[in-house]
Amino acid sequence: MKPHPAGDEKNPILDPEPESANAPLDPHAPDDISDLVAEMHQIVDKLVRDHASRGDVKLLRTALAELRYSFKVFAGLKSERKVSIFGSARTRPEAVSYQQALEFGRKISEQNYLVITGAASGIMEAGHRGAGRDNSIGLNIMLPFEQRSNDIIHGDPKLMHLKYFFTRKLLFMKESDAVVLFPGGFGTHDEGFEVLTLVQTGKSQLVPIVLVEEPGGSYWQRWRDLVEDEMLTDGMISPMDKALYKITESVDEAVEEVTNFYRVYHSMRYIRKDLVLRLQRPISDATLERIRREFQDIVAGGTFELVPAHPSEANEPALRDLPRLRFRFDRHAHGRLRMLIDVLNQDGR
Numbered sequence: 001m002k003p004h005p006a007g008d009e010k011n012p013i014l015d016p017e018p019e020s021a022n023a024p025l026d027p028h029a030p031d032d033i034s035d036l037v038a039e040m041h042q043i044v045d046k047l048v049r050d051h052a053s054r055g056d057v058k059l060l061r062t063a064l065a066e067l068r069y070s071f072k073v074f075a076g077l078k079s080e081r082k083v084s085i086f087g088s089a090r091t092r093p094e095a096v097s098y099q100q101a102l103e104f105g106r107k108i109s110e111q112n113y114l115v116i117t118g119a120a121s122g123i124m125e126a127g128h129r130g131a132g133r134d135n136s137i138g139l140n141i142m143l144p145f146e147q148r149s150n151d152i153i154h155g156d157p158k159l160m161h162l163k164y165f166f167t168r169k170l171l172f173m174k175e176s177d178a179v180v181l182f183p184g185g186f187g188t189h190d191e192g193f194e195v196l197t198l199v200q201t202g203k204s205q206l207v208p209i210v211l212v213e214e215p216g217g218s219y220w221q222r223w224r225d226l227v228e229d230e231m232l233t234d235g236m237i238s239p240m241d242k243a244l245y246k247i248t249e250s251v252d253e254a255v256e257e258v259t260n261f262y263r264v265y266h267s268m269r270y271i272r273k274d275l276v277l278r279l280q281r282p283i284s285d286a287t288l289e290r291i292r293r294e295f296q297d298i299v300a301g302g303t304f305e306l307v308p309a310h311p312s313e314a315n316e317p318a319l320r321d322l323p324r325l326r327f328r329f330d331r332h333a334h335g336r337l338r339m340l341i342d343v344l345n346q347d348g349r
Contacts, residue, residue, distance in 0.1 A: 059164075066167045070139075070160050074175050077158075079318075082137065083108055083258055084116045084172050086191045087123025087182030096214045097182045098126045103251045104180060104212065105130025111259050116176060118168075119159055123182045125150040137175075139168050169194060178208045178258040183219040199244055200237075202331050205268060206338055208261040209245040210254045220247045240335030243342075263345040266322055271310050275329035278322045279344065282306070287347040291325075295340050298333040 047057055085105065091098045105115050105127040115131035117124035119138025128136040129152050138159035140149050153159045162168045172179075172191065179195050181188055192211070198204035211220040224247060231237045246257050266278040283306075292304050304327045309320050325344070329337065 062163055063167050066160075066162050066164065067170070070162075070167075070171050073158060073160060074171070077114060077137070080114050081112065081177045081262065082114045082116050082175055083178040083180055084176040084191075085123065085127035085180050085182070086118070086184060086188045087126075088184035088188060089118070089120040089122040089124060090185070091122035091126070091183070093126070096217075097212070098123065100212055100214070100251050101126035101182050102130040104254055106132075107251065107255045108258060109135040111255065113177075113258070116172065118187075119149045119153050121148065121150055123184060125152065128152040139171055141165060141168055173198060173204050176207060178210070178261065180210045180212060180254055180258070181220075182212050183214070183217075189223075196241075196244055200241055200334055202334055206334065206341065208258050210257050211245060211247045212251065212254050213247055213249045215249045217249070238335065240333060240339070243335040243338045260345055261341065264347050265341045265344050266319070269313065271312055271326075273328060274326050276307070276310070277325040277341075277344070278319055279325060280322070282323045283325070283344060283347045287343065288325075291340060291343060294343070295336065298330045298336045298340070300328040300330045302328050 047060070085101060087097065087101060091101075093099075101123045107130075109115060109131040114135050114137055115127050116137040116139060117127045119128070119140040128138070128150060133152050133156060136153050136156070136158065138149060138153040138156070140159060140161050142161055142163055149159060149161075160171075162171075169191070173195060176195075179191075181192050192209075195204070195207070195209055199206055199209070211223070213220045227237070228242070232239065232242070248254055248257070262280070264280050264283065266280050268278065269276050288304065288306065296303070304325055307324045307326045309322070309324065313319065
């Protein structure tokens, strides 16, 4: 079936909504945001004082509208794990990588993950087709060519149309629990290096990053040659950074890499100067001792401790009863932190 042009669809981010979009804030809401919204009003007022240009204000207005609307859509999906799939919009259905993306979408949705893609054709369509409409989310970028919403996600309330790449990229990273890349063009590499940079520098949560190669293919092998033979050899990245990504020819192995990441590990949060890893279940004494022995090099002071939830985490009641592993993390070592999470997930096997 022919995909639908993005221009045929109303962009909801700037359209008036019939619901009570202008309703006052609830001062008794569990997570009161009124003080932050008041600060935002002050920032907007300063644009007038600063004599900001109309073009700059329009950019801010559109970006804010895109993010506000998209946050609203994702809020209803907050409790579900999500994986972002990237790859070429030009990949044909008969291509091996298309079939791999379709199979991955199907198998990861069977593990109760939602699939986020750019909502266009090619690899993005394959991921959605495998997952099915109910398990698909679309972040469509409005371009004068190529980028059209595929038939699987077209018209779905989980499809968002975005004008700016930077808001779209923010949403991909903010909402993804894993990132899986298939062969693609500039955009695929842009997204791949973006997530690697954010994870390497600690500007985002750690997530599994999987690069799926065609059996016998060379696409990601050549990418690895660039990363390891050039960047690593010349000291532009560190050896531990290789732990941040995985290359595989197996769809089953890609699914396992994503799901195993959350076998014991749940999420992380900084509390003052300490990093707290929330766990799905308690770990054994043997695993705790192994971590203390093998990962002392990433501790900036003290040691690893099992602790209950901190009072400052009261705004996340659903996570209150999860056990925690707390330590003072040396923030230069996110590759090693990824290795630590792998050890946590081996607990009890």
